[in-house]
Amino acid sequence: MNREHNDEQEAVSPVIATILMVAITVVLAGVLYVWASSLAEGNTGDSLAFYQFDAEGGVGEVGTGTADNLARVTMTQGAEINWATLSLKISIDNGAPITCDNPDNEGGNCALIEFGDTTDSVWSIGDGVTIVESGQNLCDGICVVEITITDIREGRVIDESSTVVQSNGGSSSSGGSTGIACGPAQSISIAGSSTVLPLAEAWAEEFTEACSDVSITVEGGGSSAGAGRVCANSAKGTPVNIGDMSRNWKATETQDGIDSNGQLECGVGDTSITVTQLVVAVDGLSVVAKKGGNADTCINNLGGLTTAQLRWVFSAESDSDLNSAGLDMSSVVPNNDNDNTKEWSDLSSDCASVEIPIKYPDADSGTYDYFYDVILDYATEGFRSGTQSADDNVLVNALVADGNAIG
Known part of the structure; x- marks a missing residue:
């Protein structure tokens, strides 16, 4: 989906084998949402068509x-x-x-x-x-x-x-259907999840080709920006008509949660705004490394990483804390040299003795929240230090530049 970095992405290899790929992309698949503000009532139901x-x-x-x-x-x-x-x-x-x-x-x-x-x-x-x-x-x-x-x-x-x-069958003047109800001339603003961004850009491009009187601006910024800006929360940026999210609402962002009609009232920003949830896609979360690098070679030799090993790689907790939390460290890192540095060789003697850098989204990202909640223990632990960004392109470039890294 990334239009700017196709060449670089060819150099990025999925590193998680069957166990984790099933867990992340199927069982643990995150749901993408587009949140349509009541400020743009009439723009979303008839305008942003997916058919x-x-x-x-x-x-x-x-x-x-x-x-x-x-x-x-x-x-x-x-x-x-x-x-x-x-x-x-x-x-x-x-x-x-x-x-x-x-x-x-x-x-x-x-x-x-x-x-x-x-x-x-x-x-x-x-x-x-x-x-x-x-x-x-x-x-x-x-x-x-x-x-x-x-x-x-x-x-x-x-x-x-x-x-x-016509009386003789057929049609005398049928432009057919554009599939899009253009509505009045207007400007529509969209911002939020970097995961939804390529989809939103494609939809906006197709929509404006069919509806030349409508102007659409699309930005990223992360799911938190989408949730905040559609509720006119100035701390997250200027208000938008549609907020993209790759996670659910947080309790702090809404007053009473989502009702049976898929609507909720904003809890931060302009609390008079009611937004409507539209599910537009299912997002598969992948963990990757540079193809041919030390990380890729190690994980291929292992046949993939278990979810426990993935937690060890990304967690800021010590081995003893993870052991107390229920991880069997003897199976997670059977070759651990106990030097308090997370290295690929801790997983296997066949892997390079180099530190494991991690690259991951920042705290405004829905992917960050989802991975944190599912792989780490959200209540007690956090990510260890690494390269963070809300921009997927930054993370792709960082992974391509470092064959030891995972993200």
């Missing part, structure tokens, strides 16, 4: 019958979504909205018939539906069919499009 659909006129003639094909809608971008969570409505020539029945359901004045992959109950990329009249003549000549697709779990419109249906 794209193409709409076109239906196949066949449209006349006075009551079972004509009005339009076809195909998903071209987005994650698969279950039919049970979707609502598709049409409006004919600016008339009242009509809710179409989902595939395989009966009744109502219009129905959706799947084409593409019809073996499951989800709408996926490449799949589509034909919108068909169901017992009522909705269009008997040329008419404009406006289509709205809503995620009913969040009450969020994920697509608005229209197509012109």
Whole structure:
């Protein structure tokens, strides 16, 4: 995802074998959030779309019958979504909205018939539906069919499009769907997690290409900056409309936690602001080292690191304290020379006798909090001294420059 350091990242090697990769990237996967401020109400639900659909006129003639094909809608971008969570409505020539029945359901004045992959109950990329009249003549000549697709779990419109249906079938002027409801001309500001940053930049680029009257600025700064700035907490920077986070809210950042609608009231900054949580992705956390360096060679010889060894590498606690906390130090560092310096050779005599530098995000990062909470004992211990930054590029460069380091 990092656009600036592709060459450098090729030199960075994952160092954790099966045990830790499963623990970190699957079982312990962190969830990314985008927090939409009520200051930007109307900007997020309809503006930042993660789906794209193409709409076109239906196949066949449209006349006075009551079972004509009005339009076809195909998903071209987005994650698969279950039919049970979707609502598709049409409006004919600016008339009242009509809710179409989902595939395989009966009744109502219009129905959706799947084409593409019809073996499951989800709408996926490449799949589509034909919108068909169901017992009522909705269009008997040329008419404009406006289509709205809503995620009913969040009450969020994920697509608005229209197509012109002709009496001879097809469409006379269908730009199809942009997949984005642009809304009014405005400026939208986004800041926060460096993990979400590449995604936010890509979304902003695509959105502004489709909606030239909208200006979007995207910054990093870490999850704490995202949480603070969306709540207008001046200590974290200037207010933004959307805050990116790769962790959950801290108790100190909210008044009463998240309600059943995914909303919460800011606890710091402007406490009159209500923000809405939107889950946009799942983030896999990896621990890496420079390919071919002493760290990489050692860990490959070991077949990977256990979570206990990873804790020993990053923890500021002494070996005796870790032993008291329940770590079996004889298995964690079987070759420990007890010189109070953490070296790769402490893990195995086959590893280089060099100190282990660590590189990791700073305390404003959601990755920092997540790793701290899951690998270290958050209540009692901390990270030992190392290179810290909220900028992922800084950490990548630091790891590439030091073959002894891990981060």
